[in-house]
Every structure is written in structure tokens, then in C-alpha cells.
Amino acid sequence: MTALWGILIVSFFSFMHFAVSVQKHHRDLYKKMAITNKEFRVLQGVAWVTLLGTLIPAIQHWGVGIGIMTWLLLITVSALVVTALVNFAPESFAKLWRLLGVVRFIAPPAERPQRTK
């Protein structure tokens, strides 16, 4: 059970990074800022590493055969959730991104205009 929720949550995290690494969604999030090369690489790196990381507990828990298939299905579910959030609840996605998107600290977009309140 823990393996399952772990996979769901971590793969959700990695799909968030995939989504932000897409130019269009990045623009939505960062006030029309184009994505820098460095940022793209870091986002993609974090996303791939965490996503493939979730394959390990899946294989440990279910064995190679079932593990891979279950893993594919589970990450499909998280990808679906990310898609739904990005498109239908962009505000909540932005909030989640502010909470979870560690990449902001590793590769902050260079000259992001500060928003004045």
C-alpha cells in the first residue's frame, strides 16, 4: 500500500516538472517568461530521475512482469491528474507548484520580473 501511494505521489511530482518544462505551461506559470535552457535541463532531469525512481519500488513490490505494467498504469493516473489540474484548475496547480517545485530554487528563471502587490 505504501509502495502504491509512494509511486502515485512521487510520479505526480515528476509529471508536474514535465508539465512546467513545456514552454506553454511554463509561460502560463511564469508570466510569459520563456524557459531557459538550463531550467529546461534541470526540470527534465528532476522529472526523469524521480519518475524512473518510482519504478524501483514497483518492481520490488510486484516483481518485474506485473511491476512494470502496474507502474505504467499508476503513472498514467498521476499524469491524468496533472493534466486535469493544469487545464481545469490552473490556480491550484500554481499553488502546488509553489509548494513542491523545488526546481525554482535550483534554477530560478534569470530575470523574472517581481510582481508588486
Added chain:
Amino acid sequence: MKGPLRKTMTWLHTWSSILLGWLLFAIFLTGTLSYFRGEISHWMTPEQHASYVTDDTIMKAYERLSEVAPDANSWSISLPTVRDNTVGLSWQNEGENQRRRGPQETMNAATGESIDGRETRGGDFLYRFHFELYGMPRGFARTVVEIATMAMFIAILSGIVMHRKIFSDFFMMRTKNRSLGWADAHAVTAVLALPFHIMITFSGLLLLSSSLIFWTENTRGGGGGGGERNQAQNAQQQMAENGPRGGQGDLATLTANRTEGGRMTEQRTQGMNGARGQDGARAGADTSEVRARPNRDVRETEGERLGERRTRGEGPQTARHQGRQDIATPPLRNMLTQAESLFAGDIGRVQIQNPLTADATFVFSPVNRDMLMVERGSNNSVTFSATGLEIERNQAKASENNSFFSAAGGVLHTLHEARFADAITRWAFFLAGVMGTIMVGTGSVLWAVKRAKRQMGQFGYELVVITNIASIAGLCGAVAVYFWLNRLLPATLENRTNWEINGFFVAWLLSLLHAIFYRNKGAWVVQLGIAGALFCLIPVLDTLTSSASLLHAIIHVDVLRLSFDVMCLLLGGIMLATARYLQNKARRVISPKPATRKPTLEGAVK
């Protein structure tokens, strides 16, 4: 090169899928529902809902069998598992054909009473429809389904090639736009669940591959590979028709009976004769009259006699019993605990040979769902004697003489049907199946939407629109009607099964008629709305018309029933949401308002 290739692929994608898209939608929808085949069958026999497992279940089953079948040669008990909450009892009387299933009954696991379920095809109807459709010669229907699967496979491959920006459109849904909304829904459901689509289509293609071979007689009807496979499949088909109870268990029984049959029968006959001899003078008088008749008649007469005695209130004292008065009740609960710890899992089936005698044996076999490779005929089991001593242990490994191809076929089969799946994996399969269904449906709709401006009014176009409505919204409604009829038709109606199935097709036909006349006047919204409402109201119907309320199901964690209700709510929700989306869109087309500013994320992150 790239342009022409992409263009060719687009052409191939469009035309390979639109021709069979409607059939594929039906295959996908019924197949997706078939992941919950057990749940559906369980829900559709509400008489079983009062049953739940207790520690005493196995003893209750034993008592029940000694009451109804004291004279049988062997008993078989299917214990409640995750996929089934009742107890299945069956027994074989002496001299009966070993290959045919003997008398059987379903028992309430909590009270030990027999359950007389209503007559229904349950989830098996949808399951059979998934690959054999209905009312067609089996071989022909399978060939049609196989061709549709092939078209699906072609569509998937060409779809991957023609999709220009897989990565950048990965998360994109532009619902506000007229045709982009459909295109995005199509692409997102296709791309996100792509591994599932490829797996399910490819394995489906292989499972039915023999239906394309016309030149041999014996592969015509079957879907499997060689002859051995066919036999196994036929047994499974028989199972499917007889009821949802554990397919593999029965296969194992079949093989066991075949191999041990000779030896066992001999022993048993001797045992029985001995016992009957000791029955003594009292029975002698009755039997002497009929001794001249064939054996079968003797048994029948004896049966009647026993029945009479039982009704006179003398209890289950039988010929055999009287000979061995002091047979102690075997320590079944201890055996069960031992067997469960041995196999580290649930025990699915208990076979009892020579019951109610001193040399009775008890064979416990586990439910083996956890393996991707389910070897046919291999049966893990542990055997106990009547006093509870372990006699024999069978922990079969994967058989080594499996060829590579049959092994691969086994894996694909298991994957396709998600036999290994626990509750959560099953839900994941189901969700992926729903995405596949949405993908096929939106694909068909997209064809019409793209051509709406140019071809409105042309025969071909209108035909596609009508068929779209009837095959997508109509089928959803028909499935809902099938479920509703199951609960609304009186339980004792004659030909009940046929009424349910006919109701399904009548509903589908009505939706076709409705689509013909109202295709441009909101037939989509009306039909999807009705189907969605019917699905969403199913939990209400359930609690009102079942033998036990939903509260009972929640208290006793009746996962099967609750899963079904949740599944219906989910499907109904999707249908209602789609209907609402279509309604809003139609309103926008009729009276275009100034576009309201879409909330953006601008500055959401500082």
C-alpha cells in the same frame, strides 16, 4: 519525406479507425466493464449481498454438505475470496461422469443457508459481448472482432507517427475551442495511456489470432493456439457460462479428476459398497426390490428414500453414516489456518474425497492470482487426513516444457484480463480502459466535427453522425438499462435472462431511432444526460432493491458491491460532465457571447 509520410499516416489513421470505430467503442466499453465482471455479477445477484465471511464459514459449508450430499463421492467447497463473497458447494455422486460438473449450490457464508439467486447472465454478458458480440456464430463474430483489433493496432501505430508534438501537447486540453477540444481529449487519453493501449491491443490481437486461420477445422471456434489451449479455453467458456466462480480452480479440478479419476473411483466404489453393506437388514428390504434395475435407478430410489427420511426429521443419518457412527468432525479450521500460512495467501478451494468416512482426505488449494504466468493445470495444494495430519504437499513450479510462445501467450493473456490484479491494480486497469474508451469515442466524434462545415447534409456525413450518437451515447444508456432491468424485473420472471438482454438491445435501438430524428437537435446531450443520470442513480437503486442495504455493505466491507457502485458513479459523472460540456458548447454556437476572459496563471508564481 516527412510531409508525405505524415500525410499518408493521417489518411491511414482516419480511415482505418472510422470504419470500425463504433465497433471498437463497444469492444472497449464492454471490455473495460469486464475488469469488474465479478463485481457486476455479484451486484446483479442481490440475494448474495447478505453473505459475508466469518471464521465459521468452512464449518458451515461442511455441515451444509453433510446435510445435502451425505452420499457423495467427493465434495468441493469454493471459499469466499476477494472476488467472491459466497461459498460455492458442489459434489459428485458415485458413477457420475467425472468431467461433467455435478450438482451445485451457493451458500451464504455467514448463516450457512442456501442462496437461490435470480437468473441472470450478470457480467458474463458484457464479457462475452466484448469478443463475441451477440447473436452471431461464434467463429464469425471473433473474426470480426479480430479485424477490428487489427484496425485499432494500425490506428495506434499510425497515430504515433502522425502526432507531431507528442511532448509539448502532452498535458494540453483546449476545451474552449470548437474542434481542438475534441482533438486534445483524443490525444491526451491516447498519449497518457499509450503503453496500456499498445499492450491491450497487441495481446487482444494475439488472443484471437486463431480466428483468422480458416484452413483448419478445430481452430475455427476457439480463440487459443493449439489443441491443448483450445481445450482449456473451452473449459473456461463453460465456466463463464456457468457462473463467475474461479475459472482456474475448476480447470485444476478438471485435470485432477482426469489424472486421478481411475484410481479414486475404484477406491470409492469399494468404500461405498462396504458402507452400504453395513447398512444392514433395514435397507435390505427396500433395495432388494430394485436390485434388478440398473444401477442408476438404485441410486435414485435411495436418494428418494433418504430425502423422505430427512423430511421425517431423522436428520442427515445416512447409510454410510450409520456404518461409522463415530466419525469425529475434522479440524477444518486448523487445516485452513495451516494451509493459509503454508501458501501465504487465501485458500480458494477445498476438495474433500470420501467425505464422512475415516479415510477422508482434504485438499486445500490456494487462489493463485499473483503470478503473471499462470501455468495451466499446475495446482499448488496441500492434503490433510481426516484427523488433520498433513499427508501430501504439492508446490508446483512453472512447468518446464512450456514453449516460449505458449509462455508469452500466457503472460499476454493474464495481462489482458488482469487476472493477477488486486483491487488497486484493477482500478488502474479500469481507468486506463476508460481512457481508451474515451479515446475511441472522441476519435469518431472528431471525424464528424472536422467535416461538419463542408459536408453537413450529405448522406455519408449524416450517417456517421447518427451512428456516432447511437453507438457511443446509445451504448452507454443501454448498459445502464441492462443494470436497471436486473433489479426492476421480478426475480422469478420466466426467461428472465432473455428479458434483461433484450432490454439492453431495445434501449440501444431506441437510441438509434432517437438519433435519426434528433441528430442535430441535442440528441447527444439528451442521451448522454439520461445515461449519466441512470448510472449516477444506481447506488440509490442498489440500496432500495437489494437484500441488504448499502450500510450493511459498508459495515461488512463488501468490496465487490461498493466497487460496482463507485464505478457507476464515476462513469455517470463522466457522461454527465460530457453532456454538460456539449450543452454549453451548443449554447455558445447558437448565441455567441463576447468571450469571457479565461483565468490565466499570470503572476500566480511571483
